[in-house]
Amino acid sequence: MNDIIVQKFGGTSVADTEKIKNVAKAVLKEKNLGHDVVVVVSAMGHTTDILTKMAKDITPNPSSREMDMLLSTGEGVSIALLAMAIQAQGCDAVSMNAIQVGIITEKIHSKARILEIKTDKIKQHLEEGKVVVIAGFQGVTDDLEITTLGRGGSDTSAVALAGALKAKRCDIYTDVEGIYSTDPRIVPRASKLKQISYEEIMELASNGANVMHPRAVETAMIHNTPVRVRSTFKLDDYGTLILGANEMEIQKPVTGIASDLSRIRIVVCDVPDNPGTAALLFNELAKENISVDMIIQSYARKDLHTNDIAFTMEKDDLNKAMKVLEQIKPDLKYSKVFADEKIANVSIVGAGMIGKPGIAAKMFKTLANLGINIKMIATSDIKISCLVDSDRANDAVEALHTVFGLDSKEIAEVKGDLPNI
């Protein structure tokens, strides 16, 4: 059996029939290198928006089960058309939706997680020389209910398929040329990275570097599948290779800088300093599927016997969170709640910062020099995040990019030859 390459093309790459023909060429190119090729595609262009609008014309609150039924038709169209386009270029191909493959997920509509991928039918098609074109974003439960995977769903489909098929590599084709040290729209001197580790890209992605969804990166990390982010429109470009930190030559403590404006900060004031109050609060939020990022609980003021609890979350979840807080007010006994929308989460990320002291201090000092106030701080092994005023986010990113030595293009690139992946 040949090495398997999984390719993923997003909605803009298959926006019309001409673009689909071009994608077929990219598929043939990989196939002609002697690989078995599995292609994962999203719905064409604005299909999802059009379908969503039709649903909203019918009812303002369509059920998530029927929304999944509706949206999953989008990939149904693109997989069939791409299979036809590949066949038209003389290569046998077959399209498969999630039910046909057996992409088994939890029974949660609109954001299901993949539990298992059946590979027998795919492998049979590959052995017969066919390119297999698979619908991204969608899954199916044990009892044949159609689910969708939520944000970054097609990336996750592709990487999970690559893992299940033990693919040599998963190529995420997109409209950018790779992953940069920071957002080039903010810092024009941002440099394209030739390599980055799963851990770093994950921290960058969850902080607003939207090239690949963290779920997809996490899935790649679990299976240790090398991922290449590359341009649909520059097929000869290498792009950026994502692989395990232990397989990289680590050069700099900081690989990239991210800035995330999608969050909101909630502060719950004067919560009684009793055991279990924080548990109550975050348990109720979790029940409503609200993901919380940073959490800070102020130290208990002995005189008042109360705390303030602050946390950040997605702006979209604000109404849901406020409803939860209203409901638990009798139990939580807080004095008031306020929401702060004008925040940005600025992070420095790098597997190389492990065991290197002084990185955090350098970041705080840089921000202080600019007169930027730090509202909250969160750290992990390979990331330090500071919540700052959203108006100052770009200043912070620019300064940190320079301070951590990312301005020079060569530094961001890997030394020596690129690996043959």
Place this chain on the structure above:
Amino acid sequence: MNDIIVQKFGGTSVADTEKIKNVAKAVLKEKNLGHDVVVVVSAMGHTTDILTKMAKDITPNPSSREMDMLLSTGEGVSIALLAMAIQAQGCDAVSMNAIQVGIITEKIHSKARILEIKTDKIKQHLEEGKVVVIAGFQGVTDDLEITTLGRGGSDTSAVALAGALKAKRCDIYTDVEGIYSTDPRIVPRASKLKQISYEEIMELASNGANVMHPRAVETAMIHNTPVRVRSTFKLDDYGTLILGANEMEIQKPVTGIASDLSRIRIVVCDVPDNPGTAALLFNELAKENISVDMIIQSYARKDLHTNDIAFTMEKDDLNKAMKVLEQIKPDLKYSKVFADEKIANVSIVGAGMIGKPGIAAKMFKTLANLGINIKMIATSDIKISCLVDSDRANDAVEALHTVFGLDSKEIAEVKGDLPNI
């Protein structure tokens, strides 16, 4: 368990979101009568045309397997939107595609026949008080390949579901108000029939009265399911009830007149008068899935030891048929072949003509009086068809409508009360 009513709505009935909301009202109306309701829908309006055009943009000859994958997405959209619309009107509903139901077909793409319909999941939903909205036109093979049922597919889906569920009735909602004694566009005095038998509608349909596909009628007949053809836009109209001939009070030898312009006549000249030549010809045509209607073989001319064989078939199949004839020329040894496009097949249909002599003679005499030449004749128990020049078809239909007493509106309607179906 309540009586089950299966409703079927075609593409024009669900052409946009407003029309889908109206269909939801028709569904609720039936549900509120205390019935369990299963709804079968086609793809919205011109969806199938749009999808077909995209496929043709990709390649002039898309594979039928991928066309089925592509086209089946059309009903995926309409079932989800209709389920949402029913929910929005306060009634629980669930959409199901062919895979989810288990509408098992042969593994023949683009015109599969239904082998089995699994009813357990549908019944479970109905027991929970839900309206079940099912994708018409599509099926699935044992190994999860998606198929489509070809022409009249959604009607067939609806009637087959009604049969499998032992429904009280299957309502085919359409843009006409029922079935007429002949095409009202040709004979304005055509009368709407209150009742017609399966056998009669089948003969009428296969002769160009396109209200319901003969496959669908045949399926209803097998299960003895009463079918009502009724208007989506006049919900209070009774429409036309189709049921078994033995359940009808037969009044007139001729119930309806049909005229079919979709056929072509092929004449194969001077075929040797040997055993097996006709078998060879029609066997090879059947291999290419070409359906032949009338067949006439001239008596063998003893002096020449050859026959002429004439037959009719769909105009669309002409190129395929000519290719077959070319291939078998060395074996069939005919002198020449010609095709006659300017033909019409005019038929009189009526379960009441069984055992009544003179009906055929009356038809031939009517045509002779008009100076219309009969090119071919075919008869069945309840139908007599004459192939005539297409220019004279309307004259023939008009005259036959009068001669067989169909002009008077009352005669075409059933005597006494309508059955409570």
